[in-house]
Amino acid sequence: MPRIPSRFIPVLIILVGAFFYFPFLGRVHLFDWDEINFAESAREMIETGNYTRVQINFQPFWEKPPLFFWLQVLAMKLFGIGEFAARLPNAVVGIITLLVLYSIGKKMVDERFGVLWALAYFGSLTPHLYFKSGIIDPTFNLFIFLSVWFMARAVAAYGTARATGQTVLSGLFVGLAVLTKGPVGGLLLGLTFLVYWALQRFRPILSVRNGLAFFGCALAVASVWFGLELIKNGWWFFEEFIRYQIRLFSTPDAGHQQPFYYHFVVVLLGCFPMSLLAIRGFLPSATHGQTEQTVFFRRWMVILFWVVMILFSIVKTKIVHYSSMAWFPVSYLAATVLYGYLKGQLSWNRWLTGGIAIIGGVLGLLIAALPLVGMNAAALIPHIKDRFAAANLTAPVEWAGWEWIIGAAYGLAIAAILWFRRSQPLRSIVGLFMATPLLLWLVLPTIVPKIERYTQGAVIDFYEAKQGQDVYIEPIGYKSYAHLFYFRKKPPTNPNSYREDWLINGPVDKPAFFVTRNINIDQFRYNPNLEIIQEEAGFVFLRRKPVFK
Template sequence: MQHIINFVTDRVGSLRRDLAVLTVIFGTAFFQFLGKFPLMEPDEGRYSEIPREMLERGDFVTPMLNYVKYFEKPPLHYWLNALSMKLFGENEFATRFPGALCGLLTVLFTYYAARKLFGRREGVMAALILGSATGFLVQGRINLTDMTLTFCMTATIGCFLLATRPEEPCKGRFYYLFYFFSALAFLAKGLIGFVLPGGIIFLYLLFSKRWVLLKEMRLFTGMILLLLVAVPWPLLASLRNPEFFNFFFIHEHFTRFLTKVHGRYQPLWFFVPILLLTMLPWSFFVPHALVRTWRERKNQGGDQVLYIIIWALFIFLFFSKSNSKLIPYILPVFPPLAMLVGLLFSKVFDGEALPRKTGILLAAVLCIVGCGAIAYPFVDTRPYASVAGGAALGIAFIGEGLLAFVFARRGDSQRFFITLTVGGLLLSLVAPHAVFPAMSLKKASSRELCRMVRTVAGPDTAVVSVGYEQGFPFYAGRRVIIAGGMGELEFGAKIGDQSAWFMEHEKLPELWESGRHIVALIKPNDLEWLQTKIKTPVRVLGKDSRKLLVTNR
């Protein structure tokens, strides 16, 4: 225990050693058993199939999903996934590797930035807080575009802050990195790669009155670098696809933000409980950290703290105002909040009082959550965790809560901090084994059934997905016919003649009786309906807990 405490509390230590230790700790947490479970529907199937098709077609400009144009996201995450597949093969590990790597790099950059700004101890604590926030680790292990954005956004906003330090000897380098990563953030998620850093920097200059920074920002050469990185892809995409500009820039940015067209509307306060849950156990200390650092914004070095506060609040409020909300959108808020909470605990280590009431409340909540995790498999008829998995999670939560309670009552801030860090990491190690097997029964792609298509279907076989399962083309390695709704493929399905690949659910019996060899992935209730409409018997090739693979021969 003392070695751990020394690692956290020491003011002096090697940068390389710290990076190595943090890489081992969080590399294990992010990458352990990364390829063990099937792709989760719908996001992982989508973000695995698009880069697979890029590799197959040799076209890295026009993203396509099930072989129709798909312009909802920029291509950086697809490019990273395609590169990963080229290195590791077309498998789950390869598709999740880039997101996990971006999660790890975000932790390491947060350490580096906090160390340069405040000191070695604050850097280590910020990294440990960010990396042990269970929601951050869990989402980093899922194939999503949001963790790629989070790393690019953290590097963008962090590099600008590092460049503004009066004593910084590498100002030019950090300013150019700021422009470079801003361009990458655009390629990761669109215009917010410019909007969020721009808004944060404007508010910082406004409140700090450091307008002089505009003269040292390398605006001319920096903008050239930004444009050289950001512009080629949308320019090429527009030249090759006349419909790209309106859909990508207007529909997917302004319409998504200002309207409820995407069906993802949530109330203004939606991200408050989301942040509370996903940043456990550290979220309980965010209000203390914000209040404390706001009071010290006029002290020496206060401009840096003011910048971090604006960084966190602007992104949080921006996504809260949006009419399109999903849980991962909140990820870019984690790094600045981790820095602020790290500053709070560093001061506590120096003698300030530990917020005992908050610590005791947190301990109670952890124990209650633990009891709920144990009871959950018995309450839900189709739980996302097995009985053993719920018990494992529950014991981890309760153990963390009891130790946190003891150390909070004693005012032992060092052991309290270590308990929360180790507890968060332990939960990240337990959660995949506790939750994913049961979740696979409800949310995962029908991996083994889809893979069977490679052996049972010939080149002329009509492979049908009754209701679109996005992992189906990835595992089958080919295009599939969609029967029963286009979903988010509607835009691409209307470009060119796609009539052979999309059909109404009611047309399935006609295709089945056409004499063509059919292989279909279908739900049991849809199969019962189909059997009442056809004469050609159904042969079941395989089944899992949710679906069946059937053929008419």
């Protein structure tokens, strides 16, 4: 392959990132819960003009600080309230992340290593997909990674003047992480530092002066919001925020109770193909031929990986993106293996070929099967025991009939890449990590919108049809944020409207509409106040007329 001049590589990264991350951001509705939840908080900031208080349903939202919502607000101010603006901040962060990985890799080893590191992150399944989402974690993870990077550099520079600047930068990014997702931002770096320190037998690795500089900078940045809230509203908001964080760690959220090993499976499959290469990177033999600097930083990355995986395996609530911070050390370890392989320092094992073939083949089959399932939904419905899922498949969705080719082509591409691995190793690696982005680039505008029609299309249509009407509209029997964002709910004027019992049985002053699932309808079907007006794709829509005295 022709060598690209160094000065053009950052430009190429920006162009490739823009080509893959920006298109189709608004092609599909936001997904319940998290995407809609966060976009709604940003919308309510715009609606109320209050940019310091995080709200959901125009009530205090204890879960998250505001930094990511501010980014979404900025995008919504520029491009309007909608899916594109809600997802745009992460697409921009995706390009920045690739540039960061390339720059650090180049600084630490050389240009090739930087490119391989950025390529591994760019070309893996969930790391790539999440930069096209509207959730907080991609932005949060970048801040945490940078805080770990600068702290590692501070430790390496212990006893020199350079250490102070590195600790200040580490504190800056920890502060930004805390402003993005709360105390866990400080917890991840703190635990990683403590484990590293313990492995050094608690020998001095950071001066008191540098420690104070770190904490002072982190506190100053975090106080941009936390301090302001404390001054404006006293301790009650701060106390509720902390209580929520403790509750999140100690009790399982509904529907998110998973086994202890959940996140290990998620990282293995979700970070394909870099996760398979990273397994080799954990072995001591993978350090053969590495410099002292790369071995030093590898230790930090391994510790960070285990801190994330163990911490979020202990946490009762388990969601895919909770362990997403582990994607950075996984990408680093994968890059070290790729670099060693191309330099002839590491061999390519058969189990690695087998793992890529199996997971890549299964992924291709699943993508190919989705359109086939959709086109034959009527035949499958009698065999599905879940009444809601079965009803979802009755949604009117038009398939062109060729969509299965995308998954089949991906599987064939993986096979071809492995076939030519020996004769063209560099091209095979590039092909391996370009195949998944190309797959997602095709799947997102062609298959995902159809899947979304099955899962939530009917209910989103209902909410959008009610925009601008002076009515109450609420989901009952299940949790959702979709009505807030897609109905474009205004700040309530009647405090009773927050009470479900009042909306259903009280003296409502304007029409009220309700949405429930077919598996929950029996508890509302016989209420004389409610009238079923529509059933579609598993959702049941009800109406209640206002009470006039």
